[in-house]
Amino acid sequence: QSALTQPRSVSGSPGQSVTISCTGTSNDVGGYNFVSWYQRHPGKAPKLMIYDVSKRPSGVPDRFSGSKSGNTASLTISGLQAEDEADYFCCSYAGSFINSVFGPGTTVTVL
Amino acid sequence: EVQLVESGGGLVQPGGSLRLSCTASGFTFSNYWMHWVRQAAGKGLVWVSLISPDGSTTRHADSVKGRFTISRDNAKNTLYLQMNSLRIEDTALYYCLRDTGDWSFDYWGQGSLVTVSS
Numbered sequence: 520q521s522a523l524t525q526p527r528s529v530s531g532s533p534g535q536s537v538t539i540s541c542t543g544t545s546n547d548v549g550g551y552n553f554v555s556w557y558q559r560h561p562g563k564a565p566k567l568m569i570y571d572v573s574k575r576p577s578g579v580p581d582r583f584s585g586s587k588s589g590n591t592a593s594l595t596i597s598g599l600q601a602e603d604e605a606d607y608f609c610c611s612y613a614g615s616f617i618n619s620v621f622g623p624g625t626t627v628t629v630l
Numbered sequence: 631e632v633q634l635v636e637s638g639g640g641l642v643q644p645g646g647s648l649r650l651s652c653t654a655s656g657f658t659f660s661n662y663w664m665h666w667v668r669q670a671a672g673k674g675l676v677w678v679s680l681i682s683p684d685g686s687t688t689r690h691a692d693s694v695k696g697r698f699t700i701s702r703d704n705a706k707n708t709l710y711l712q713m714n715s716l717r718i719e720d721t722a723l724y725y726c727l728r729d730t731g732d733w734s735f736d737y738w739g740q741g742s743l744v745t746v747s748s
Contacts, residue, residue: 553734555732557735564738564740571734615689616689617677618691619733
């Protein structure tokens with residue numbers, strides 16, 4: 520059981536938008552602006568897509584965006600493309616002793 | 631190209647020890663905080679340990695405190711996780727991660743499998 524909650528799967532057609540939620544508590548997601556999102560293709564290392572809730576690392580397409588409201592963070596993929604089909608998981612800082620907590624991952628399917 | 635390559639995993643009996651290594655290349659290893667996280671089969675990722683760039687600050691999850699020790703050798707560009715008194719519930723794939731400095735992780739290794747079983 521993961522500390523953060525995500526839907527198991529979401530799907531959309533090419534060009535559509537999908538949003539993945541990541542729900543925690545005031546001790547993690549709600550308490551810090553250190554939420555990050557990762558994309559993981561089978562057999563590959565996770566790739567950082569969003570950090571600090573809404574910032575994109577260099578090279579990440581701007582169709583990926585992040586936001587947060589209260590204890591829930593969200594990742595939105597706009598203009599869905601076939602190569603976006605992957606697992607996405609969230610991570611939040613949770614204080615100096617627990618440090619980081621993760622979500623279980625959401626499978627994005629491009630129909 | 632940044633690379634993190636874990637090694638040292640394997641099968642060990644309960645109560646035994648293992649030392650994982652993570653060899654870094656493609657960046658100035660001594661400038662970065664580093665972490666270990668693990669993932670048991672069918673379960674989510676769990677943070678295990680962190681270490682500061684100079685090795686002076688370390689933190690461990692409560693579940694491994696007193697049994698696991700994170701360390702680094704900046705001259706060898708290598709991160710370590712010494713795991714003692716291993717338990718069946720320590721069975722997992724262990725990843726080393728580079729911290730961006732913003733409590734996110736921009737590079738991950740491929741993982742090293744630790745299996746604790748009699």
